Amino acid sequence: MLDKSFDPTAIEERWYQRWESAGYFRQQADKTPAYCIQLPPPNVTGTLHMGHAFQQTLMDALIRYHRMRGFNTNWVVGTDHAGIATQIVVERQLEEKGTSRHDLGREKFVERVWQWKQQSGSTITRQMRRLGASANWTYADTEGQKSGYFTMDAHMSRAVVEVFVRLYEEGLIYRGKRLVNWDPVLGTAVSDLEVDTEEEDGRIWELRYPGEDFSLTVATTRPETMLGDVAVAVHPQDARYRDLIGKKVQLPLTGRTIPVIADEYVDPQFGTGCVKITPGHDFNDYQVGRRHNLDPISVFTLDARVNDHAPAKYRGLERFEARKQVLADLTAQGLLVAEKPYKLRVPRSGRTGVIVEPMLTDQWFVAMETLARPALHASKTGELKFYPEHWTTTYDQWLENIQDWCISRQLWWGHQIPAWYDDAGNCYVARSEEELKKKHPGKKLRRDPDVLDTWFSSALVPFSSLGWPEKTKDQEVFLPSSVLVTGFDIIFFWVARMVMMSLHFTGKLPFRDVYINAIVRDAEGEKMSKSKGNTLDPLDLIDGIAFDALLKKSTVGLLKADHRQKVEGYIKAHFANGIPAFGTDALRFTFASLASFSRTLNFDLNRCEGYRNFCNKLWNATRFVLMNTEGKDCAQDESRPVKLSFIDRWIISRLQRVEAEVAQGFADYRFDNLAGAIYRFVWDEYCDWYVELAKLQLQDPDEAVQRGTRRTLVRTLETSLRLAHPLIPFITEELWQKVAPLAGKRVNATGDTIMLQPYPKSQPERIDEAAERDMALLKEWTVATRNLRAESKLPPGERLPLYATAQPPVSDPRLMLAALKALARLEEIRHVAQLPDSPAPVAVVGEARLMLYKEVDPAAEAERISKEIARVTGEIAKSKAKLANSSFVERAPKPVVEQERQRLAAAAELLQKLQDQLKKLRGDK
């Protein structure tokens, strides 16, 4: 016997273990068709957050669904070395110990990061297991840790080198001194995508540069960069300055003179129409400088201090110190014309938040244009499909305006670039140093110290995880993968680049569909952030957490007092009693239910509670079924006669419809629809109606009816469990084990799990419209009668007779009335030609009028009827107006007009009855 309510923790522990150790998650050789999903590899040292949990729930649902449908499923998982992020973490650890990576040296430092990876690397994969992820952990698992590939393991690294070398050989990778976004804190270049520009309140200054018999005023938001100015630019057509083009001005503070140049880039309408040109520290100016053959002057060191190209006075000053000094000196010389408040866009490094400095450095780039073209083609032709579709635009537009990709990072943790230099500075790219030494014996070679952007290796995952560069069978089977489930924030970082790389190196798409999932927000739609305290840990929703523990956990590591206070406030307001344990299934069902095509997902704890209750409902329904079927004849062998009533046939029919709805939901990636369909079927149809009616049928003296009921109870439940399994794997497995034998499922060695059972498939031939019509009537009569009951304010337990002026037009009126009597808790049902002469409320159902005979309060009843009359009168007016409109009657489709006529007729009839009642009521007084 099942416990009275379900305890998720116990169930979940039991099943995951068994599934994994039985090897159910693995792909199967020679089974077709294939279904493959590539997990966006999480940071190896990271922890699971709501976004992961959401994504992974959807992926696992898809994988389980297809596995049950007989696909050869392969959920390829792995972890990402996350270059910058991981290096930062370890550097912080060192900092706490009062040391630094520079003290350690590169080799020791990298060793240290590996240690940290080994130590914390399993956290996130352990958490994924708690979610029930049926991932192929042992696939591409070269390190033997059952967490898939690692982007820096030997195999994945080999693919990285191979791709780098090939692209270099094809001329698609080049090295050059370019202006790049530089993070002066990390001391590395970052790509355009890793820079976030936000509008901030700042200032703009106007500086005067004196010429011989004139002076020019330039505007700047970064006065310190004037130390590196090489020109002042004006628009060639600008009448104010046309005569000055080619003349020189003095660059204050530096003793240099610079030319006045003409360039279309200048907008004469903006500011003074004169622009200072600093090619060494501004992307626009860099282009201008190139056009005019002006060499850039770098005035900052790599940690953003003024360098030796500036006058001695400023050397060594940090950039913002230098700004103050420059401004002070310009003021002293009377060259500062104005200082105004100004809204400016400040580029900040996504990782550190520090203001990025455009810096002229040697970097490696991938030339993107030739790679982008086929990727664009794929989306244009529809070979690559986005869900929701509108993300295609985002993808297309980025590819249409693609820029070369700066792939080198001045970090230590990552794939070191396979390039070497000889003493003369010549560059050699090779697969290994050995290969190079063979080619160039005796040469002294020094390896490029830079590593590759983390996204470089991520871009290869769809094929490198399948064994590339070797030719493997898996690439034939699992490439392209079926769908990529990921967030819109990495469409550029990752999705587009995977498409480009896969097409280029394998000729195949990395995936056919891209499902862009919503961003998880808190219940109010606010971004989840540690400093607000509104983050949720998926594990806390699964296991529950007490208020104190939650508070402590949320405030740990928050240094600022006002942050702490804010977080405390939030937690007190939202989680005064902590968070109850909802269990994995409830959490998963919540995610699925909220996964519509909208851009954000506001995670509501109450929703989660509701779905926990749903799990409990399913549990208890099973309890009921088991109590009534275990040890009894459930007619599985069909040896004895079985009778199925319209009620049995109705639930079977409904089941076919839900199965179809669920299939449609999966096909459309509308997880909300399919979760809703399952929810409504289990709760609103099976539990609320079928189980209640089964209670009646189980008391039928005819054993064939009992057998039919038991069989339907069991089979419908067993099917529902399979239907729901992709969303709520644990509870369905637990219950299925008990229910399946009663449903005649032979549990054998390989199929000893719901996971590998066939997924329910809608059988249209079992849709029974007649039974559905009968059931609709039964429901209608029942609801109407229950309404009468509620309106009569009957004391509990009191049963009244129901007077009805007609029989329900169903195939089996006897059963129908018995059911009505039970469901509406009636004393009996009397058929009469005329309702009793009573002011008691009357319900109209089809042809029949129903009354629960009872003395009523005439005043209250009169009021109720008057209200009803008002409503019906309104409806009649609307209908009449419509039908009076000749163009409606002539031009609307016939059935619509007919429907309107019937509506009017029914309403008129109802109105007459209500008016009679009201008259009677008033007359009685």
Place this chain on the structure above:
RNA sequence: GGGUGCUUAGCUCAGCGGUAGAGCGUCGCCCUUACAAGGCGAAUGUCGUAGGUUCGACCCCUACAGCACCCACCA
């Protein structure tokens, strides 16, 4: 400057050319032997604003407003 999405019940969201739906919340009544994590019932909306198309618009079109996000080199 370009682009995208959103605006529907108190809250969070579905929906759709033919008289508005769900979950949660609210309000009654009920511990009816699967489930109080439950049952039965009820209330609640000029579907952002203004036009247009249509016999008919929450839905299609146009403009506007508000919110959010993405991309972009204006000093």
